Amino acid sequence: MTVQFGHPMREEWPQDPAVTYLNHGTVGAPPKRVLEVQQRLRDEIERQPSHFLLREISPKGVGVWKRERSRLRDAANAVGEFIGAKGDDLVFVDNTTEGVNAVLRSFDFLEGDEVLVSDLAYGAVLHAADYATRVRGARVRIMELSKSVQEPGEIVRTVGEAIGPNTRILVIDHITSGNALIMHVAQIAELCRRRGVAVLVDGAHAPGAIPVNIASLGVDWYTGNLHKWAWSPRSCGVLWASPARQQSLRPTVISWGLDQGFTQEFDWPGTRDPTPHLAAPAGIAFMRELGVDRVQRHNHELAWQAGLELTQHMQARLLAPESMIGTMVTLVLPARFGSTADDAAMLRDALLFAHQIEVHVAAFHNRVCVRVSAQIYNEMSDIGRLIEALNRC
Numbered sequence: 001m002t003v004q005f006g007h008p009m010r011e012e013w014p015q016d017p018a019v020t021y022l023n024h025g026t027v028g029a030p031p032k033r034v035l036e037v038q039q040r041l042r043d044e045i046e047r048q049p050s051h052f053l054l055r056e057i058s059p060k061g062v063g064v065w066k067r068e069r070s071r072l073r074d075a076a077n078a079v080g081e082f083i084g085a086k087g088d089d090l091v092f093v094d095n096t097t098e099g100v101n102a103v104l105r106s107f108d109f110l111e112g113d114e115v116l117v118s119d120l121a122y123g124a125v126l127h128a129a130d131y132a133t134r135v136r137g138a139r140v141r142i143m144e145l146s147k148s149v150q151e152p153g154e155i156v157r158t159v160g161e162a163i164g165p166n167t168r169i170l171v172i173d174h175i176t177s178g179n180a181l182i183m184h185v186a187q188i189a190e191l192c193r194r195r196g197v198a199v200l201v202d203g204a205h206a207p208g209a210i211p212v213n214i215a216s217l218g219v220d221w222y223t224g225n226l227h228k229w230a231w232s233p234r235s236c237g238v239l240w241a242s243p244a245r246q247q248s249l250r251p252t253v254i255s256w257g258l259d260q261g262f263t264q265e266f267d268w269p270g271t272r273d274p275t276p277h278l279a280a281p282a283g284i285a286f287m288r289e290l291g292v293d294r295v296q297r298h299n300h301e302l303a304w305q306a307g308l309e310l311t312q313h314m315q316a317r318l319l320a321p322e323s324m325i326g327t328m329v330t331l332v333l334p335a336r337f338g339s340t341a342d343d344a345a346m347l348r349d350a351l352l353f354a355h356q357i358e359v360h361v362a363a364f365h366n367r368v369c370v371r372v373s374a375q376i377y378n379e380m381s382d383i384g385r386l387i388e389a390l391n392r393c
């Protein structure tokens with residue numbers, strides 16, 4: 001029997017039923033059954049903590065292994081199958097911010113080198129790029145992509161024009177944060193390859209939201225979150241590096257794995273809770289059980305429909321065509337909602353505290369924008385509630 005999506009799915013999530021949750025993309029929301037797997041793993045660890053952490057997880061330098069392979073490697077293999085990567089080219093990190101930091105802070109920038117980042121990039125990523133370059137006399141250059149979002153080809157052209165003689169790395173989102181647009185990463189990477197520029201993809205919102213096949217993208221590094229759209233517990237990110245980039249890549253925390261090879265360097269950053277990583281395959285398994293295509297189609301159709309309804313009933317404005325929208329849609333609200341970060345914060349609070357709706361609201365290009373996330377526990381009536389609330393704000 002086909003499971004019904006929409007509110008019947010709320011049973012599978014632990015969220016407060018009094019709140020209409022349209023904010024899945026911000027910090028993710030793991031299903032109950034994945035959290036149960038994580039708890040079972042915690043119970044298993046606590047029966048014999050040092051045995052588990054030193055003999056089942058850590059690299060050989062720390063403990064005396066009981067197993068052929070660390071359980072983290074088994075989890076990496078399972079995740080790799082889902083995102084088109086070999087498990088041994090993939091390591092776990094806590095989140096995308098950490099993955100970006102590892103890549104940029106490992107890179108051997110020379111004075112005058114440049115990292116090209118778009119004006120749509122996530123703020124913390126910009127900070128990481130700023131820090132990694134400034135300590136080596138390199139710099140960040142910001143290209144304006146936000147004006148080119150009407151069609152993907154225009155974005156590729158803008159990137160091509162922005163690359164300069166000193167550009168070493170391009171950092172590009174797979175799905176942007178603020179305006180939630182899918183970038184055509186493979187085309188951009190091909191262009192960069194021809195120009196000798198390495199590509200780091202920020203895939204914070206991609207795994208689980210859209211089909212991802214990292215190996216086919218032709219990029220140098222890819223980092224993303226599983227704790228957003230792949231339903232893993234927090235904190236669970238991945239970092240993939242092409243074989244040619246692995247030797248020079250260092251984790252943000254140097255530990256026992258130094259010089260022991262890519263996976264060993266990352267797999268033991270010191271004592272930490274490995275359960276978000278070990279439970280990640282359970283999130284993927286649940287999505288597979290429901291049908292990955294079906295889940296992604298539902299979420300996309302709901303997001304797009306939300307965009308159309310908000311356009312029609314709120315005089316809100318969509319930012320891009322349907323082909324660039326995944327499971328989130330961002331709309332520019334009418335001028336009466338204000339233009340500043342404070343205006344956005346006030347609206348966000350009013351929606352939550354007066355109307356029990358949690359949704360991402362931010363200021364973007366001098367207008368207040370709302371970003372609606374669609375997950376299988378949402379349905380059109382949630383969008384109706386949002387429109388009604390916005391009309392009363």
Ligand SMILES: Cc1ncc(COP(=O)(O)O)c(C=O)c1O
Nearest residue numbers: 095096097122176177202204225
């Ligand atoms: C595009 C993008 N990059 C990076 C991040 C950072 O993710 P995290 O806080 O999990 O590191 C986010 C968070 O929403 C994001 O939207």
